[in-house]
Amino acid sequence: MSTISNHLKVEHLEVRYGDLVxxxxxxxxxxxGSVVALLGSNGAGKTxxxxxxxxxxxxxxxxxQWQGEHIASQPAYAIVRKGIALAPExxxxxxxxxxxxxxxxGTTSLVDKKRVPELMEQVFSYFPRLKERRRQRAGTLSGGERQMLAVGRALMSAPKILLLDEPSLGLAPAIVETMYETLSELHAAGLTLxxxxxxxxxxLEVADYAYVLQTGKTVLEGTAxxxxxxxxxxxxxxxxxxxxQ
Ligand SMILES: Nc1ncnc2c1ncn2[C@@H]1O[C@H](COP(=O)(O)OP(=O)(O)O)[C@@H](O)[C@H]1O
Ligand SMILES: [Mg+2]
Structure with a gap:
């Protein structure tokens, strides 16, 4: 009998850019159902x-491995379809x-297109700002609104897990706080982060568990x-x- 492993598991992963590691x-x-933080300074390997x-x-x-399946060699569109979405750096x-x-x-790989209006409403409920600006070009948005849009686009694929790459980068403290409140709401609604x-x-305030990367290696882990x-x-x-002190 096989058991369904209900998690994302990355083991001894190596990525090379040509000769560079x-x-x-x-x-x-x-x-x-958890929130995990991937910490580390610039260049550590988070992205x-x-x-x-x-x-x-x-x-x-x-x-x-994602829910028991090896996904490392699969193309991005196939991975989104499995419920993994990225709000990129x-x-x-x-x-x-x-x-x-x-x-x-964000809905390109969504199988059930009938869900689009419902997903759009959901994104607008988390980010009312995006609703107000829905007919505006993305190029006219502030940094905070662009970050909201990147997260919103990821949510449009109806993910089970959302990967967020530095959602606070370059944003004013008040905006960052709002973003993190929304991330907490998404988690409370059942999304894994x-x-x-x-x-x-x-x-560490929102995470249950955290990993620290240094020069491309996991060097430390523990509860937040x-x-x-x-x-x-x-x-x-x-x-x-x-x-x-
Ligand atoms: N496209 C790329 N080509 C070559 N090297 C890269 C590329 N992207 C990242 N790197 C290198 O990979 C390492 C990890 O970078 P990155 O994953 O961006 O770290 P972080 O997101 O933690 O800042 C760094 O040494 C970086 O210079
Ligand atoms: Mg990065």
């Missing part, structure tokens, strides 16, 4: 890891197209609570120093 040895596991899971870059070693929006048109791009972040404290509370971890791996 993007990631050397990354292992992470995301249980369904490469998420892009490999989403099928945007090919791995050369290791494995990616830099958003990758079509700036000449409207908010609505960009959202529609894997969030790559350089803003460590923020990510344990990592936040360990002074050595905070200083050495997360670069947090308490100015008050």
């Amino acid at each position: 993007g990631i050397a040895d990354v292992s992470i596991e995301v249980q369904m 490469t890891t998420l892009n490999a899971i989403a099928g945007l870059v090919q791995s050369s070693q290791g494995s990616i 830099g958003w990758h929006l079509f700036t000449q197209q409207t908010v609505e048109q960009n959202l529609m791009l 894997l969030i790559a972040e350089q803003s460590v404290q923020l990510a 609570e344990a990592l936040s509370n360990d002074e050595q971890v905070r200083q050495i791996y997360l670069g947090i120093t308490d100015a008050t």
Whole structure:
């Protein structure tokens, strides 16, 4: 009898860019229903890891399992169809197209097209700003609104897991806070989240579990609570120093 493994499991993953190593040895596991943070400084391999899971870059070693199936060699459109969506770093929006048109791009691999209006309404309920601006070109949006649109487009594929690549990058603190509140709501509604972040404290606030990457390798993991509370971890791996002490 086979058991259905209800998770995303990445083991000893390696991705190369020609002669350069993007990631050397990354292992992470995301249980369904959880929020997992992928931490690490610039160049640590967060984006490469998420892009490999989403099928945007090919791995050369290791494995990616999703609900018991090996998906590492599959193309991006097939992976989206399995319920894995990515809100990428830099958003990758079509700036000449409207908010609505960009959202529609998220439905390309959706099998049941009858769900589009319902999914669109759902995205608008999480991001009312996008509803107000739905006929505007994406190029006229603020940074925060573009990030909302990138997340909204990912949600349009009706994912089971949402991969977020630095959702706070370049946004004003108030906007970041709103974004994270929405991510918490999405999680409360049942969505599994894997969030790559350089803003460590923020990510640890919403995450259950976290992994730390350094030069392409997983070097540390633990519950968000344990990592936040360990002074050595905070200083050495997360670069947090308490100015008050
Ligand atoms: N397209 C690329 N071509 C060559 N090297 C790349 C490319 N993208 C990323 N890298 C390299 O891969 C490593 C991991 O980068 P990245 O995954 O972007 O890290 P992070 O998202 O944590 O900042 C870095 O050394 C980076 O320079
Ligand atoms: Mg990155």
